[in-house]
Amino acid sequence: MVFGGVCIDAGQSDGLEKPQEYLPPLPDLTESQSTVRTAISRICSNFPDDYWLHVDNMKQWPREFTNAIAKDGWLGICMPSAYGGAELGLAEATTMMQTIAESGGGMTATSSIHMNIFGLSPVVKYGSEEQKKRFLIPLIEGKERACFGVTEPNTGLDTLKLQSRAVREGAEYVLRGQKMWTSTAQQAEKILILVRTTPLGEVDKASQGLSLFYTDLNRDSVKVTEIPKMGRAAVDTNSLFFDGWRVPKKDLIGEEGNGFKLIMHGMNAERILLAGEAVGLGLAALRRAVNYAAERRVFGRAIGQNQGIQHPLADSWVHLEAARLMVMHAARMYDEGYSAGEYANSVKYLAGEVAFTTCERAVMAHGGMGYAKEYHVERYLREVMIPRIAPVSREMCLNYIGERVLGLPRSY
Numbered sequence: 001m002v003f004g005g006v007c008i009d010a011g012q013s014d015g016l017e018k019p020q021e022y023l024p025p026l027p028d029l030t031e032s033q034s035t036v037r038t039a040i041s042r043i044c045s046n047f048p049d050d051y052w053l054h055v056d057n058m059k060q061w062p063r064e065f066t067n068a069i070a071k072d073g074w075l076g077i078c079m080p081s082a083y084g085g086a087e088l089g090l091a092e093a094t095t096m097m098q099t100i101a102e103s104g105g106g107m108t109a110t111s112s113i114h115m116n117i118f119g120l121s122p123v124v125k126y127g128s129e130e131q132k133k134r135f136l137i138p139l140i141e142g143k144e145r146a147c148f149g150v151t152e153p154n155t156g157l158d159t160l161k162l163q164s165r166a167v168r169e170g171a172e173y174v175l176r177g178q179k180m181w182t183s184t185a186q187q188a189e190k191i192l193i194l195v196r197t198t199p200l201g202e203v204d205k206a207s208q209g210l211s212l213f214y215t216d217l218n219r220d221s222v223k224v225t226e227i228p229k230m231g232r233a234a235v236d237t238n239s240l241f242f243d244g245w246r247v248p249k250k251d252l253i254g255e256e257g258n259g260f261k262l263i264m265h266g267m268n269a270e271r272i273l274l275a276g277e278a279v280g281l282g283l284a285a286l287r288r289a290v291n292y293a294a295e296r297r298v299f300g301r302a303i304g305q306n307q308g309i310q311h312p313l314a315d316s317w318v319h320l321e322a323a324r325l326m327v328m329h330a331a332r333m334y335d336e337g338y339s340a341g342e343y344a345n346s347v348k349y350l351a352g353e354v355a356f357t358t359c360e361r362a363v364m365a366h367g368g369m370g371y372a373k374e375y376h377v378e379r380y381l382r383e384v385m386i387p388r389i390a391p392v393s394r395e396m397c398l399n400y401i402g403e404r405v406l407g408l409p410r411s412y
């Protein structure tokens with residue numbers, strides 16, 4: 001049997017082999033998902049763990065990787081074919097992102113393209129024909145990169161209270177405010193940004209009066225400052241400060257005041273996609289742990305022969321596989337038009353937690369070497385915190401389930 005790049009053959013003496021060069025097929029995937037996995041796995045085989053360690057150490061944008069993905073057209077996997085996309089579903093995109101993370105690229109690799117894969121779904125669904133041509137074609141070709149500005153320093157997860165303002169002045173809006181944690185803003189030419197156009201006190205519902213723009217990240221008007229952080233050093237995350245940033249009205253997506261609804265459209269998809277990335281990272285960690293457990297000999301035998309090492313790894317495989325199947329189920333339901341959020345929130349929570357447990361176990365299975373950079377699992381452990389926190393915290397996922405599925409009173 002094959003899992004996560006590792007062959008398990010019950011007939012072997014130690015039952016374990018080295019990983020294959022390409023990640024193995026998965027038994028439940030459709031033909032198109034399998035095609036995606038094989039093709040992406042081939043690209044990723046050119047970017048081994050040492051590449052990801054190097055860019056992490058050097059804080060160096062993984063340009064070679066993003067170019068390789070763009071060159072073969074993968075940035076447009078979910079985009080309409082009219083603009084150069086492949087028009088495949090979220091299930092294919094999730095397969096792609098899982099495979100990238102699983103190859104050893106982890107969150108560094110996936111975050112370098114994540115926003116471009118599904119982030120512009122509000123533009124796809126609500127943008128005008130002129131906007132779609134202007135925005136989607138260069139994004140799919142890899143000529144423009146996008147970042148995403150929602151989170152703010154003073155309001156956090158309470159998105160409806162965000163304080164950045166846009167005031168209309170003729171054919172422009174003038175933006176003032178701050179954003180926090182905007183990933184890839186050092187690289188991106190464009191930003192999808194949510195700001196308030198009508199003050200909170202003047203709307204009937206807090207979800208009204210927010211507007212969404214997709215526009216140039218004009219560095220003359222926006223101060224972009226990188227935030228030093230725990231992991232994923234190659235892919236920057238930033239605070240933005242802007243005061244008097246003039247944005248043309250033609251960059252407003254949909255109607256003024258309707259931005260929250262637009263942004264919500266992409267949120268379930270993003271959570272599912274990120275859950276796939278978490279599963280992939282967990283599988284990468286498991287593969288390394290299994291290989292090390294098979295090779296490392298102490299007390300005259302492979303450490304993987306000890307149940308104290310073997311059972312946690314077997315348990316992780318079971319849980320990762322359960323998470324993976326649920327992630328794919330959620331993606332397929334999304335593709336079939338299911339729009340409620342219980343599965344998206346559940347898989348985001350589940351995959352993040354299972355991947356975290358696996359990454360921690362992978363470090364512990366390596367003993368002291370788990371703490372050494374050259375064995376890669378310490379990098380995975382640093383990176384696996386991201387899918388637990390972003391794009392929405394695990395607590396907010398559980399709030400959703402508590403209220404909307406279990407019917408318990410809102411706690412905040």
Ligand SMILES: Cc1cc2nc3c(=O)[nH]c(=O)nc-3n(C[C@H](O)[C@H](O)[C@H](O)COP(=O)(O)OP(=O)(O)OC[C@H]3O[C@@H](n4cnc5c(N)ncnc54)[C@H](O)[C@@H]3O)c2cc1C
Binds near residue numbers: 148157
């Ligand atoms: C590496 C990284 C990249 C990111 N990239 C982006 C990006 O590109 N664009 C972007 O807009 N944002 C981005 N984010 C921001 C991310 O989405 C937020 O950090 C996340 O949504 C949590 O918001 P916060 O940090 O403001 O936490 P806070 O809102 O300050 O919450 C802090 C803690 O309190 C908990 N909490 C708060 N309220 C409740 C409640 N009612 N019930 C239970 N628990 C609660 C939260 O779950 C969390 O654990 C990124 C974050 C990270 C770490």
